[in-house]
Amino acid sequence: MNPCIAPSVLSADLGILREQVEAAIRGGADWIHVDVMDGRFVPGITFGEPIISALRAITDVPLDVHLMVDRPQRYIADYAAAGADVFTIHPEATIHVQRHLAAIREAGMRAGLALNPGTPLSFLEEVLDDVDLVLVMSVNPGYGGQAYLPAASSKIARVRELLTRRGCSAKLEVDGGITVDTIRLALEAGADTFVAGTSVFGTNDPEAAVQALRSACAVKV
Ligand code: DX5
Numbered sequence: 001m002n003p004c005i006a007p008s009v010l011s012a013d014l015g016i017l018r019e020q021v022e023a024a025i026r027g028g029a030d031w032i033h034v035d036v037m038d039g040r041f042v043p044g045i046t047f048g049e050p051i052i053s054a055l056r057a058i059t060d061v062p063l064d065v066h067l068m069v070d071r072p073q074r075y076i077a078d079y080a081a082a083g084a085d086v087f088t089i090h091p092e093a094t095i096h097v098q099r100h101l102a103a104i105r106e107a108g109m110r111a112g113l114a115l116n117p118g119t120p121l122s123f124l125e126e127v128l129d130d131v132d133l134v135l136v137m138s139v140n141p142g143y144g145g146q147a148y149l150p151a152a153s154s155k156i157a158r159v160r161e162l163l164t165r166r167g168c169s170a171k172l173e174v175d176g177g178i179t180v181d182t183i184r185l186a187l188e189a190g191a192d193t194f195v196a197g198t199s200v201f202g203t204n205d206p207e208a209a210v211q212a213l214r215s216a217c218a219v220k221v
């Protein structure tokens with residue numbers, strides 16, 4: 001399994017966003033993760049469709065859009081048109097989750113479901129056939145730079161077991177506190193896709209930082 005590394009532009013220097021993203025891609029970033037926050041589902045407010053369009057214009061790398069917003073279904077059509085490839089929603093943010101996951105696929109994107117640290121797997125089990133990606137939050141969403149919650153590893157393992165048991169090929173992504181140290185914990189628990197904000201864009205060399213994360217995955221222990 002080749003790990004999929006998805007640097008999060010939440011931690012990027014937005015004044016030089018293009019440069020930062022290009023450096024991460026030179027380092028081997030597989031996806032670019034875009035954290036959309038609305039000031040309601042989480043306290044902060046970040047980016048919307050214009051940033052997705054801007055990123056789309058500078059790279060063909062898949063854009064992995066994580067919606068920490070209330071009623072994310074309102075943005076499905078616009079974000080698909082802007083060039084989003086993965087559209088991940090939180091079950092607490094909307095009522096008709098299954099309908100919206102289906103609509104995300106119909107709009108031509110991959111449908112993701114995110115599980116907060118306190119959200120049980122049962123939310124996922126009910127809609128597993130409708131998801132292309134499961135996002136296990138290893139921090140409570142809203143901020144970059146938080147520490148990886150150790151309980152995330154057992155949750156990742158339980159999601160992996162569920163995917164295997166149900167013959168589901170969805171990607172298993174982990175988001176929050178991923179560093180050269182914690183990426184191993186998530187990898188060994190069964191994650192295949194790794195979001196990293198601070199550990200990539202919080203450094204002065206995003207290219208080397210992505211390479212370091214990939215090397216950390218490859219180290220034999
Ligand atoms: C947190 C976001 C994350 C964030 C991760 O709410 O969903 O994607 O960018 O940042 P780090 O890697 O710094 O924990």
Ligand code: ZN
Pocket residue numbers: 008033034035066175195
């Ligand atoms: Zn995220």
